[in-house]
Each structure stands twice: as C-alpha cells, then as structure tokens.
Amino acid sequence: MRKDWIGIPALGILLLLASFAAAQDAVEEMTQDADPRPGEMMEDTAGVEGTQLQPAVEGVPEEPGPALDVPGAITVEDKDNDAGDQLVVCFEPPADTSGVFAYNVYRRKAGETGEVSWNLVKIIPVLGPTLFIDGYDPEYPIEPGTRYEYRVASVSLEGEEYFGEPQVAQAVPAGELYHTGKTKVLIAGGLFIFLIFYYFGKAQRGRQMYLRPIAGIEAIDEAIGRATEMGKPVLYVPGLSTISDVATIASLTILGRVAKKVAQYQTPLMVPNRDPIVYTVADEAVKQAYLEAGRPDAFDPDSVFFLTDSQFAFVAGVNGIMMREKPATNFYLGMFWAESLLLAETGSLTGAIQIAGTDAVTQLPFFITTCDYTLIGEELYAASAYLGREPKQIGAVKGQDACKGIIMAFITIAFVLSILDMVADTETLEWVRRIVTVPIVD
Structure with missing residues (x-):
C-alpha cells in the first residue's frame, strides 16, 4: 500500500515532463514555418506562388525617405x-x-x-x-x-x-591697394607721428617742456647720495632677461645714467648679470659713463660681472652679495619673474633703499609692497628720457602724453553724451561711435 502511494506522484511528474517537451517541439515548428530563410519560395494565404522574400538589413530603411527641397540661386x-x-x-x-x-x-x-x-x-x-x-x-x-x-x-x-x-561665381577675387575701412587708423597714426615730431622740434630748439614728475626717478639722485654718505656700495640688477627684451634695453639706458652719477660721487657700484650679452653691454655702458663723468681711472672692471645663467642660482648669489656687502641702495630695473620677491625681501632685510621697475604685470605687486619706489610699466621706458633729457626721447614721451590726452578727451565726451542720451532719450552718442569705430576682423 505504501509503494502504490509513492508511485502515483512519480507517474504524474513523468506525464508533466512529457507534456512540456511536446509543447516545446510544437513552438519550434511554428517558429520555423513563420520565419523562412532568405530566398525560400513559399505560398501566401491567397495561394500566390513565386513571391521572393528579401532579407532585411539592419539600419537601412525598407523604403527611401522623401526627397528634400534643394537650395536655389x-x-x-x-x-x-x-x-x-x-x-x-x-x-x-x-x-x-x-x-x-x-x-x-x-x-x-x-x-x-x-x-x-x-x-x-x-x-x-x-x-x-x-x-x-x-x-x-x-x-x-x-x-x-x-x-x-x-x-x-x-x-x-x-x-x-x-x-x-x-x-x-559671378565675380573673381581681386585685392585692393588701400583698406578704406582703416582710414581712421591712418589719421590717428598720422596725428601721433605729427605730435612726436612737433615736440621733438621744440626740444631741439631748446624749449623747456614739462614732464610730469615720477617719484621713483626723482629718488635716484637721493638714493645714490645716501649710499655716498654711508660709504656703502650701490647694487644694480638689470633684470634677468636677454638683450632682446625692451625692458632690458631700458634698464641698460638707466644704468648709464646711474653709473655716471656714481662716478661723480665716487661711490662703489656692483652690477651682477645673468645673460652674457647683457653683461657685455652693461660693462661698456658703465665704462662709457665713467668716461663721460671725467673719471675713467675710477672705473673698476670687476664692478660689472657675470654671475650665472641659472635663475635661482643667480638670485642666491645676489642675495649673498646683499647680505655680505650691505649695499645702501638697490636698483631692480628690467624684466623679472618669480625671483622678484626673493630679491626685494632680502634687500628690505638689509635696510637698503630700493627702487624697482618692470613691465611684468605679475611681478609689480611684489615690488610695490617691498620696495620704496616702483616704476610701473611705461614709466620704466620713460625714465631714460627723464634722466637724459635728450630731444628725441622727450619728443616721444610728450607725443605719447598728448595722444593720451586726446583719448581721454574722447572718453570724457562719450561719457557725458551717454548720460545726456539716457536723460533726454536721444542718440547723440551715435556720431562718436561712428568716428572711433574701426574694423577689427576683415
């Protein structure tokens, strides 16, 4: 009785498995009938023979889309x-x-x-x-x-x-000899050149012309005099760039003026250099300055020297000179990079008067905070004109100042007209815009 009870469920399981296998075979047969292979001939429900079924390619539409309208002339x-x-x-x-x-x-x-x-x-x-x-x-x-x-x-x-x-194309490309859209630039350039030559002529005729005072330039004589009174040397660093840099050329021009004053006061001078070519030019500039001052015998060939061409090794050497020699006046004029703060901080610790000047915008904050006087940007270029009072240089400075005055006048007029336009709801500023606007991109 126990064996019969066990056999009944086993028989049911076998019947269930057989039914499942039969159903699976039936599904496979239906799938094969409904999806013939490409190229196979079969009859449709209407009994039409010879219908060739084309294989479907993935990603390509069965029928082409409608044509688009094309552009015209x-x-x-x-x-x-x-x-x-x-x-x-x-x-x-x-x-x-x-x-x-x-x-x-x-x-x-x-x-x-x-x-x-x-x-x-x-x-x-x-x-x-x-x-x-x-x-x-x-x-x-x-x-x-x-x-x-x-x-x-x-x-x-x-x-x-x-x-x-x-x-x-209806047209053939052809160039023009004159850009009519830049006539305003030509007029402005001509005005600038005229002003430079005008002031240059006045300076050559001996006319005294006013140049706005720059504190850093006026303090040069005072700083050299202080070093003379204390019996200490003057340190001059003409930057760390090459001779091709405009700031370096301006610095060497100022070096000649400083060396001439130092020769007159018989004060020791030290000029360390990083670039060999700058060293050669600086040596000649100092030698010529002593000759013009009437003291060629006082020139020390060792006062201008080449230190090293490595940036931070040069800074370390100059800092060592400042700590040992204790110069009373330090000049940092030229092109500087990350070493500017190291130089100025060391000079500040020695208690020296420091005059700096550079056109490197990123280094100006360090010089301004650590030096007594700082020549900012174009003041470095104008320093040679202030010190030498040569007609060509004075004419260039005065011409630039006159052009700046004209530009400031235009800005002031435009500002006033814009306020009037806002109040009176007019467009009087439009004529100013037409005058000063020039094409930037051709």
Missing part, C-alpha cells in the same frame, strides 16, 4: 578691402525646410570635372545665415584672379545630401 561677390583671397557667398534657402538639418557648401575651380574636385568649405545650420565669407579655411584657400564654381546641398537628419545646381 547662388550669388558670389568679391569682398572689399582684402588681398583678393575672400569671396562673399549667398544662396537662397529652399522653400520647404522640413526635414533639412543643415546645408553643405562645396567649391571647386571653374572648369574642373569629377566629384572629387569639390571641396566642402562651409557647413551652415538650417536656421543659420545663408551669407558667409569664403576664404578663411587655410586648407582650401582662395587664389586671387581665379574663378570658382559653387554648389549647395540640403542635408537630411540621416546625413543624406540633395544637391542643387552648381553655379559659376
């Missing part, structure tokens, strides 16, 4: 005020832009054949401007005097192109 004009390497291209967009993603503009030389001769020069979004300047792409430049042919294609979302009719 293309207008090509020569661009004014150029070197003959630019053309102004404009095309008419299609009447129906539905389905259009962008426009591809192609160009080739007139008379060329074959699809490979077309070069894609511009891709314009469907909502972008249909007028552009061709010739900026360095890979496909425009040659002056060459006629070109253009065609524009409408691009669908799928990337398909529908080309319009190619058209030969």
